[in-house]
Amino acid sequence: MTPLFHTLFRVNMFFLALSGVGHMPIFKRYYIADIPGLGWLAEFQVTLTLHYLTAALFLAMVAWIATTWVLEHRKSLSRMARVKIGLYIVVITSGGFLVIKNLKGIYLPAAAITATDLTHLAGALIMGLTALAQIFHEKTTLLKQ
Amino acid sequence: MNPTLSRRAFLKGGVATAATAVTATALPGTAEAADPGGYLTTLLDLSKCVGCGECVTACRETHEGDFPRPGKPFPSMIPNRVPVEDFSLAQEVEDRLTPYNWLTIQEAEVTVNGENQTLYIPRRCMHCVNPPCVKLCPWGAAVQEKNGLSRINDSLCLGGAKCRKACPWHIPQRQTGVGLYLDILPSLAGNGVMYKCDRCHQRLKKGELPACIDACPEGVQSIGPREEMIQKAKTLAKEINGYIYGLEENGGTNTLYVSPVPFDTLHNAMEKGPGLPDLAPHGNSMAMAENVGAAMLLAPLAGFAAAAGRIFLKLKQTAKEEDPS
Numbered sequence A: 001m002t003p004l005f006h007t008l009f010r011v012n013m014f015f016l017a018l019s020g021v022g023h024m025p026i027f028k029r030y031y032i033a034d035i036p037g038l039g040w041l042a043e044f045q046v047t048l049t050l051h052y053l054t055a056a057l058f059l060a061m062v063a064w065i066a067t068t069w070v071l072e073h074r075k076s077l078s079r080m081a082r083v084k085i086g087l088y089i090v091v092i093t094s095g096g097f098l099v100i101k102n103l104k105g106i107y108l109p110a111a112a113i114t115a116t117d118l119t120h121l122a123g124a125l126i127m128g129l130t131a132l133a134q135i136f137h138e139k140t141t142l143l144k145q
Numbered sequence B: 001m002n003p004t005l006s007r008r009a010f011l012k013g014g015v016a017t018a019a020t021a022v023t024a025t026a027l028p029g030t031a032e033a034a035d036p037g038g039y040l041t042t043l044l045d046l047s048k049c050v051g052c053g054e055c056v057t058a059c060r061e062t063h064e065g066d067f068p069r070p071g072k073p074f075p076s077m078i079p080n081r082v083p084v085e086d087f088s089l090a091q092e093v094e095d096r097l098t099p100y101n102w103l104t105i106q107e108a109e110v111t112v113n114g115e116n117q118t119l120y121i122p123r124r125c126m127h128c129v130n131p132p133c134v135k136l137c138p139w140g141a142a143v144q145e146k147n148g149l150s151r152i153n154d155s156l157c158l159g160g161a162k163c164r165k166a167c168p169w170h171i172p173q174r175q176t177g178v179g180l181y182l183d184i185l186p187s188l189a190g191n192g193v194m195y196k197c198d199r200c201h202q203r204l205k206k207g208e209l210p211a212c213i214d215a216c217p218e219g220v221q222s223i224g225p226r227e228e229m230i231q232k233a234k235t236l237a238k239e240i241n242g243y244i245y246g247l248e249e250n251g252g253t254n255t256l257y258v259s260p261v262p263f264d265t266l267h268n269a270m271e272k273g274p275g276l277p278d279l280a281p282h283g284n285s286m287a288m289a290e291n292v293g294a295a296m297l298l299a300p301l302a303g304f305a306a307a308a309g310r311i312f313l314k315l316k317q318t319a320k321e322e323d324p325s
């Protein structure tokens, strides 16, 4: 992975997460959308579009990483990497169902919709926490050195 | 109460159970293609409505048990600018949509064939073919049934009102002080429950007509599969030299109005505001999700192709270097 790819992945991930959180009506309530330049966070059409576009780029990049790994590297995976892959699968699969649900003429039972929403939300939250824990871990290891 | 997923079951099971249920086996089999052409659709012939309000009364009587019963005082809200929306002291109000009034009659003074006339327009949820209120609810509290009707599960709704913002007609109405949010973090998240016409889904399940259709002495409304009702609306519009609303609005709705005057005339002539929907030519608010959503399947393929292509070129290059002849 080149540094450019890495940076693009992280920046995209940031906007993907931000627009995802924007699906819940909390940015307005908690004054975040009042910050000049952040008003769009309360506009669900904008956050939805951004979430779709960043998700498309995310999927393309994940497919790129997965293909490269399968064809080139194939090293054994650390426990952390396996947890991350599991979380990616949960978030991508549930996200895929939500995209299908949003198409015209698709019927999903109510309980399945709620469960998919919650799975997507919980998966993304754990993914965020894992990323934070990892950054924290890297920083403390660096400091110790 | 709307059934499906009760508040207690939800709280008991929590996120973990819901998540396991989905990731295990529930999902792959559950998404089904429905037939929008067969969605249950109502046709309202506005030239027949006399504004008697029988439908409004019938709706209120039928849904009395579904109306909110908020406990007071309401929990204090953080931050305190979060608006309290309380209609519990205005339950009798009929001249707008409220959590206690899911159907209202709007009026428009217009000229029909050179004569001044008042047209009455019964208004409630349009039951959009691809309803943004349902699709954009972050919580799955709003649902669309197989027959196309949409409704809000009062056991799950947190009252964030995103559905009202997403709805081009701002139909769902909020009552503070009821619902699931009271059991979670009442001061910090949520603000009650949203209410709107549920197309009398429980009466439909018993084989009965929606109460407003049943009660109308003038036979203003008829109901049937969307394709059939579209044909009926077109025939009627031709007969009276009239206009149709709902064919394309917000991507098409399962409610069709036929009027003897153009809808922009009605739109301009009637009072609009909170609880009083307009009749503007709204575009499809789900268009992006419909178009980009379908195209999104291609994104992983692009990533796969790019990576495979790069590796193929690299291998070719290596082979060339190893065997320059």
Ligand code: SF4
Residues within 6 Å of the ligand: B125, B126, B127, B128, B131, B132, B133, B134, B150, B166, B167, B168, B169, B170, B171, B172, B196
């Ligand atoms: S009219 Fe509004 S509330 Fe009714 S289905 Fe459409 S978006 Fe939802």
Ligand code: SF4
Residues within 6 Å of the ligand: B058, B059, B060, B062, B063, B102, B103, B124, B196, B197, B198, B199, B200, B210, B211, B212, B213
């Ligand atoms: S269909 Fe039922 S809920 Fe909807 S307006 Fe008519 S009576 Fe009321």
Ligand code: SF4
Residues within 6 Å of the ligand: B048, B049, B050, B051, B052, B053, B054, B055, B056, B105, B120, B122, B215, B216, B217, B218, B219, B220, B221
């Ligand atoms: S009952 Fe029929 S005629 Fe009376 S207001 Fe309702 S739709 Fe119009």
